[in-house]
Amino acid sequence: MVEAxxxxxxxxxxxxxxxxMKAMREGIPEEEIWATLEVMSSRELQADxxxxxxxxTEGKVMMFRSAxxxxxxxxxxxxxxxxxxxxxxxxxxxxxxxxxxx
Numbered sequence: 001m002v003e004a005x006x007x008x009x010x011x012x013x014x015x016x017x018x019x020x021m022k023a024m025r026e027g028i029p030e031e032e033i034w035a036t037l038e039v040m041s042s043r044e045l046q047a048d049x050x051x052x053x054x055x056x057t058e059g060k061v062m063m064f065r066s067a068x069x070x071x072x073x074x075x076x077x078x079x080x081x082x083x084x085x086x087x088x089x090x091x092x093x094x095x096x097x098x099x100x101x102x
Contacts, residue, residue, distance in 0.1 A: 008041055016040050 008016075016037055023033045039045045055061040064070040 006041055012040065 019036065019040065020033060023036070039049070052061065056063050062070075062073065064073065
């Protein structure tokens with residue numbers, strides 16, 4: 001069995017405890033609580049999230065409300081290609097028709 005230790009600041013620990021107490025009162029599912037605690041305890045995850053949000057606001061990345069909206073945006077070209085690359089992981093792309101002038 002591999003054991004790991006987590007070293008966090010007291011302020012962060014207290015914030016996590018308050019979050020768990022509030023989340024349990026509000027009936028938030030346990031999986032969501034654990035996911036949030038993982039983010040709260042990881043500066044690396046927090047930095048990745050901040051970077052992603054910054055890229056969205058700078059227009060480097062698109063954000064969609066639903067998968068349907070994303071697929072409609074991808075249909076700008078002539079043919080939408082969807083390739084499954086793993087369990088629950090897909091790669092999307094658009095293939096445009098080539099035109100030749102004679």
